[in-house]
Each structure stands twice: as C-alpha cells, then as structure tokens.
Amino acid sequence: MTRDEIFEKVRDILVDALAVDEDEVTNEASLTGDLGAESIDFLDIKFKLEQSFGFKVADGELFPDNVMQNDEYVQDGKLTDKGFEELKDRLPHADFSKIDSSRSIEQVSEVFTVEALVTFCENKLQAA
C-alpha cells in the first residue's frame, strides 16, 4: 500500500470519526487543535484503524499512556527532559518539531498530526 493510499484511508477514518470535511484533513492538521478530537475520539480512531488496516494497536502505542500524569515527566505544566525523551521514544511516528523550548504540555497534543497517523500506519504495515 502506498503512502497516498494510506493517507486516503486515514482521511476517511478521520472524516467519519471526527465529522470533519475531507479538505480539513491535511498532513499538517493536528487531531485535537485543528480537527477537534477529544480523548474518547482517540479510542474510536484506534478501533477504526485496526478495523480498516487489519493490524492490532497495543495500549499506549499510538497515543501516550500515563506520561502526562507522571510527576517525573511533567512538572509545573511542562515536559521535563526525561518526559520529552520518553515521549519521543514511545512515539517515533509523531512530529516533535511542534514542541518549542517552553515544552508546555498544551503543545503535546499538537504532535498528533494527520501525517503522524499516516507514518504510524505505514510503520505498522511494514512491520507486519
């Protein structure tokens, strides 16, 4: 499956799950900031990805799990060095260029772009 074909499937999933228009789903669009995804939508998206692509997504594989609640990783509303490295390690598909030096946790949701989702699916399909 080509990257374009993966993008089209991901776009269809996001249009369905988030009730957005096709033209809103661009590579750069972030799921929460631009497309309005809420926490429960991530579970819906995970199920739809599994259904559409036929792979299994483990807990915390696609979106971080228990990182934001960990004092070691987040202090005073900012990612610590350790938290930043942990996120990068656990989410190799995400785009961390959107996190600037302030490392505010509000920026973390911005790393989940459509492109990151496509990369995630591409990696999963290649590993299968």
Added chain:
Amino acid sequence: MRWMWIDRIVELAPRERMVAIKNVSLAEEHLHDHFEASSCRPAHPVMPGPLIIEGVAQTAGILVGHAGGFKEKVILAKVSKAELSADAVPGTTLRYTATLDRFDERGAQTTTIIELLDHGQPGSAYREIGQAELVFSHIDQNMAGTEFPEENFVFTEQFRTLLTTSGIEADF
C-alpha cells in the same frame, strides 16, 4: 432508579451478538407528550429517537459488559453514527441486534441494527429502520488519575433482573 429501555434479551452469543426487544406502549407517559395535540394537529405519539438510541446502548452495553464478565464499568462514550428512517408508534416492537466489532481493555465498538415490527399489520415481519454505531469506554481504564466508586454502578440490580428474566445467567 434507572429507566430501562429494553424489555427482554432474546438472544445472546457471548462476545459476538445480542438481540433485545422493546415493546412500545401507550402506557408510557412520555408518549403523551411526544407529541401532544395542538391547535393545528392531533396528538402523534412517537417514541423519541434518543430513547431508541438509549435502548440500543443498553443492549450493546450489556453485550460489552458480558464480554468482560461484568467486571468493568461500561459507559457509552460516543454515538459515532445513528440513523432512523421510521417512527416507532404504540403497538410496535423494536428489535435491536447489537454486534461486537472491537473489544479490548480500554473499551469496545459496536454496531446495532434497529428493526421494527408493526403489530397493526397482520402478517408483517421485522423491517430495518436504522443503525447505530457506538463506542463504549471501560472508564476505570481510561480516566487516568480519576477515581470512581469501587462498586459497579453501571450494572445494577435492574440489569440483573433483565438478564434473569431473559434466562441469562450473570455473576455480578
């Protein structure tokens, strides 16, 4: 007190499918308000669509709860899609056939076919009038840092009664 929007479970294939029925009766008070007569039209009792979706959610929710041995608190998290193309009026029976599409430690995804049987039409059969796709959350697994009461406040005595009267054994 919790309002039950299904009368009986008529089929259960664990972790796969559950079928439940709901008889629409004029004894239900809300039908007299939905819609009551006005100066320009007579009364038109119709079961409200959101209550049909609640019945679907109870059917699919029990299927999800049963799949997890009723250990998880199963909460309706999202109505991904809901379509209804006909009114359910008094004297009809709604049948909900819920299918478990995905199930994991975080929650579940279900699809339910909604059918209607009109008892006013002799010899009529169930006909499909809609579908609903629902996402359920196992809330203890999703709300990091948020604590909920230990007891399972979702699957209450009323659900136990429904299961028992439907001939289904449930240990919760």
